[in-house]
Amino acid sequence: MTETSIVLTGAGIGQGIALGPVLRMSAPLPEPEATPSTRTPDEEKARVAAAVQAVAADLRERAGKVTGTAADVLEAQSMMAEDSSLADDVASRIDGGTTAERAVFEGFGVFRDLLIGLGGYMGERATDLDDVAQRVIAALEGRPAPGVPESDQPYILVATDLAPADTASLDLTKVRGLVTREGSQASHTAILARENAIVAIVGVAGADELAEGTEVILDAGAGTVTVAPSAAQSDEARRRIAERESALSGGLEPGALADGTPVPLLANLGSAEATEKAVAAGAEGVGLFRTEFLFLDARMAPTVEQQREQYVKLLQAFPGKKVVVRVLDAGADKPLEFLNDAHEDNPALGLRGIRSLRANEDILREQLTALAEADAATEADLWVMAPMVATVEETRYFVGLATEFGLKTVGVMVEVPSAALLADRVLREAAFASIGTNDLTQYTLAADRLLGSVAGFQDPWHPAVLRLIGEVGSAGAAYGKPVGICGEAAADPLLAVVLVGLGATTLSMSPAALADVRLSLTRYTLDQARTLAEVALAADGAAEARDAVRTAAAGFATPAAP
DSSP states (O other): OOTTOEEEEOEEESSOEEEEEEEEOOOOOOOOOOOBOSSOHHHHHHHHHHHHHHHHHHHHHHHTTOOHHHHHHHHHHHHHHTOHHHHHHHHHHHHTTBOHHHHHHHHHHHHHHHHHHHOHHHHHHHHHHHHHHHHHHHHHHTSOOSSOOOOSSOEEEEESOOOHHHHHTOOTTTEEEEEESSOOTTSHHHHHHHHTTOEEEESOTTGGGOOTTOEEEEETTTTEEEESOOHHHHHHHHHHHHHHHHHHTSOOOOOBOTTOOBOOEEEEESSGGGHHHHHHTTOOEEEEEEGGGGTTTOSSOOOHHHHHHHHHHHHHTSTTSEEEEEOOOOBTTBOBTTTBOOOOSSGGGSSOTHHHHHHTHHHHHHHHHHHHHHHHHSOSEEEEEESSOOSHHHHHHHHHHHHHTTOSEEEEEEOSHHHHHTHHHHHHHOSOEEEOHHHHHHHHTTOOTTOGGGGGGOOTTSHHHHHHHHHHHHHHHHHTOOEEEOSGGGGSHHHHHHHHHTTOOEEEEOGGGHHHHHHHHTTOOHHHHHHHHHHHHTSSSHHHHHHHHHHHHHHHOOOOOO
């Protein structure tokens, strides 16, 4: 490294390398002036209605061109734009004499503050609402919405953060990487980067200082941004990029360690429409199918028939393969009008997951009915699990109820430390356990994973989190029952090896991460994976664990097969 090179650090997504010039996101629109309108209220309201209609239509069109998380959030944003309560608030401000632009700015701002106050899932939607407001104001002013600028050349996009609409509009043939000042490894930007196989470094403190056109090297594995690299550094980056691309093009073989130990690689999916991408990426099945997409933003629960149709579509894409479906994980931080929309001061510790479903058992019974009927009509190997299980009694309840409906393989998610600590007893009742590392990390470190001020604690490399995962792995081995990982930790290629060393028998992730993890597994034997796990557990913190494992891994990694 030369003395003139500046290196910034952040949280890397995956193991990719990227090289290119900085392209900065356009600045947000200025705050509209608070001046009296020169138009009539009816004229201003008509302008708002036209702008909202145009923005909502554009967001729906964008949603139709993408899949996964991006599609879900874009569709939700289009609904935000047309929300009747927002429209009433904006109209009342216009009646008071303000301009359409100012009314939208103030009205959306009030709702934004409300969402932030609710926290959790709803707090996360505040950023999405900001993006919608900017788009409506831009439409009113007759100017392009702030977002990703166009470029004829490949680039590294630098921004404060990215809204889902921004990510969905990225030209994947041009963008080589992302750098954001805000965000964590569990943020929307990080998740969308993984889904689209984009090299990204989030939470970079010096991102605002990166000048347009400056060449940078992103090393996601190291979490670094090298600014104005030397010619030698750029050449080395190009060599590593070419080497990695060659290694990743080796095929779609089943996941396995260097000694042949099988580690099935499964996909995390948010809708039945995303199955094609998972199959193309070589997913050996589905390790987490989130059923929330059927329920969120709905005014009433979907019928058994509506649910069964989607489950059949999912299962038909994986004949003879394992498909793990999580029943509805909602309530509290994901309030549903028909489930539980009561305000809770601390929704992360509230009535959510299995707790909420037990309080509304008819909804759970209908979901289990639809799953059982879909299972009978298809040839996939359906597994069903409950979210947010904290006790042995909750395990016994869910397993008993699901079995009553004829479902054959019933398990639980381990996301709460109590379930991990009692994993030996939980797995006496359940057929399998699936560890959700995002929530397990937030509860272990007492840090809301959607709260930016404590994002630094949201790191699954922390030895306390890894020790809990090891408890579940040991219990699974003792009872001969599978232990899967379905949180974002499984998408980290090196951490994935550590997780296998801790006893994980399958790994599930976004389809775009499968190739990197498949390649990483081929570099280590099971004994080496267990050694790396011991190294991580011996560290005092997340950063120390990551660094220690990297150092140890460099000593005995097996070169990937050509």
